[in-house]
Amino acid sequence: MSAAKNINITLKIWRQKNAKTKGGIETYKLDNVSTASSFLEMLDQLNEQLVNDRKEPVAFDHDCREGICGSCSLYINGRAHGPDIGITTCQLHMRMFNDGDTIFVEPWRSKAFPVIKDLVVDRTAFDRIQQAGGFVSVNTSGNTIDANSLPVPKDDADKAFMAAACIGCGACVASCKNGSAMLFVGAKVSQYALLPQGKVEATERVLNMVRQMDEEGFGNCTNTGACEIECPKGISLENIARMNREYLKASL
Amino acid sequence: MAKSALLKSSIGKKYWMALTGLFLCLFLVGHLAGNLQLLMPNSQLQFNQYALFMTSNPAVKILSYLTYISILFHAIDGILLTIQNKKARPVAYAKSNPSANSSFASRNMAVLGTLVLVFLATHMTNFWAKMHFDKSMPLMTQTIEAAPGMKSEYYVGRSVGQYYQVDQVKLPGDKEAEAGTPPKQLEVKNGTDVYNVQANVKVGELYKDLHKITFDFFKSKNKLFGVIPNEGLLFTIFYVLSMLVLAYHLWHGFQSAFQTLGLNSPKWTPTIKFLGKAFAVLVPLLFAIIPLYIHFTK
Incomplete structure (x- = not known):
């Protein structure tokens, strides 16, 4: 250099x-x-x-x-x-x-x-999407079991981890010509959908998070792939496909 | 309680775009297979028989209504999605570098789709509407040499071996026979039915000549709007350009539909993307060859 x-x-x-x-x-x-x-x-x-x-x-x-x-x-x-x-x-x-x-x-x-102000934007829309379903409601009152006691295939664990690498910066929304937040929501839905702990509430989660995403006024994905390229954490379009599958599964 | 919205939600609308889009891809294959018959020598009878089948078979009717609905749904859904997408970014960037992260086709699906729709409107006016509604649609004729040096024009009946000499058949628009000439024995009613005038009995059925309509259209030497010469060439160029637009639309649309339906995996996606691009090149190219062949040969 x-x-x-x-x-x-x-x-x-x-x-x-x-x-x-x-x-x-x-x-x-x-x-x-x-x-x-x-x-x-x-x-x-x-x-x-x-x-x-x-x-x-x-x-x-x-x-x-x-x-x-x-x-x-x-x-x-x-x-x-x-x-x-x-x-x-x-x-x-x-x-x-x-x-x-x-x-x-x-x-x-x-x-x-x-x-x-200036270059600062209000990204709390992401927080509200997360609050709509991006969590696992586990009873933690004294009888929590060790996470490692649940077997998770290595491949699933890796994919969930890659989805969880999302830092919620909003570059996907900013790069998307449609102002769509589907890479963010796809990553957040995926990180739970891939793990046994998340499967319990998978149906409610995807429906609630997508509804909140739509209410916030984000646009609709047209699969241009700009988000995936600009994402600082390399979140893949596969996560949007997974969200689409989860939404279909939850709807039928 | 969470509710799904398969029609209203963003993802629901996308499913419908993908499903109707993929169905229209299937339609394109069927339509292309039919059109390619025009490239075969002496295809007139075969093509007109095919056109008759496509406008009368009940199973085809169901498919064609599905196609009309798909086109409408794909267009309306696309407009709704585009309006929402425009609203999602009220202030545009002063400087934008979209080619750094996305393809031209993927960014312009709405524009490309609108152009395809414009083409479709003209295309259906020129062929589909004529075949379905034009009362003066030409009927298929053949020149037959009955004896050496005795060539004459015959209407071709739908039953094997049925021919009616053209100058003995009265068409709906024809004037009454002049005094002194014998009245014509046969008459065409309901577009394609041949009737015996005296007995008022149906004696046969003819073919609408869609083959002739198509060839005349792309070979026409008429002036467009009465000013621009050689309209057949213009129609050919317009058709070819429209196929180029369709190619761009499919270049992104085919694989995009699979992604929307959640079919994305490291194992299959490269194959789907390759197939989509092959489809986007081959199908419009083969469609475009047909008017080029008609205009520049024969």
Whole structure:
């Protein structure tokens, strides 16, 4: 890998005061950005510059900065989490960009994810879907059995684990031309449907989660496969197919 | 209590898209098999017999009503889904790079489907409606040389060996015979029935000439709307372009239907995707060859 250098970039960032005001794209020049810095560090650098200029810093979501919490979002140059695959925005580095580049930074666009401020969107729609059925109601009052006493085939366990790797970041919704949340819901339905503990409530779960998903105003999947490619955790379209099977089974 | 909504829910609507779409794929195969007869030499009688079978057999009737319903359902369901999908993203991205993660066909199914529907409307007006409702649909004739140098035109009856000399049969639109000429002995009623005029008895049935309609359509030298010359060429080009649109629609649609119905597995999906792409290329290509053959040969 080549040594880090400094680049000058132009940023076109969506600024919006709050959920009620109309936003717009603002242009910022940012010089001396190290290619070794992460994208979020670059935004920190921009905010420092804005604060020094006595301007309002850009609001954006971030937390763990190691690709596991699902907080960071950002639609960068026309792609969720920017121009690389299998990463969150905090894992995107400025070495992916060149000196003189213009970079568009926008919030997730979805009716179900309203903008709170600038690049921060309200993703509680995902929480409500999860609350509608993404759990196992087990009586834990003193007689819980050891999880390992239930035999689970290795293949099923692996698939359930891969589905459970979903961090709920919303990149699937953001990338989907239909604003569909089916990869997220498919993963959440799958992680339980594949395991014996989840099978007990499988029927209710899929019906309730899909109903909540529809009520939140997400679009309908047309199998373009964009979500699967942009998902930082590599959640597969197989999970949507599994949700479709589960929904059909639950409906008949 | 959780309730399923097989018609209203997002996934329910998708099932119907997939099921009607796959049924229409089957229809395409049947329709193509019928059309390919047009490429065979001297296929006129065979094709018209086939057309008669397809418009009169009761089993085919059930299938054709299923097809009409599927087309309507596929279109209406598709429109409803597309409206919801547009509503799901009220503010568009200022910069979008969709080709980085999805194919052209997969992103444009609604547009492609609408174009297929436009083609279908013209196609059904030009052939299906004529076959079903056109009272002046031409009847099949053959030139037969009864004796050396004695060629004349005969209507072909549905029973083997039945022929009626064209100038002895009165058609519904014909004028009354001129004074001095003998009145015609035979008359066509109800579109295809041949009656003996004097006895008023049905003596035979004729074939509607869909073969001629098809060949005339793609070879027509008439001016379209009275201005654009050589409309047969335009019809041929329009047909071929429509098949290209259909190919794109199937390129994504075939395998997408399986995914929607939950049939996705590492074992079978590569095969389904390959079959879908082969289907998307082969079926529209074979359809498109037919008007090209008719227009540019013979």
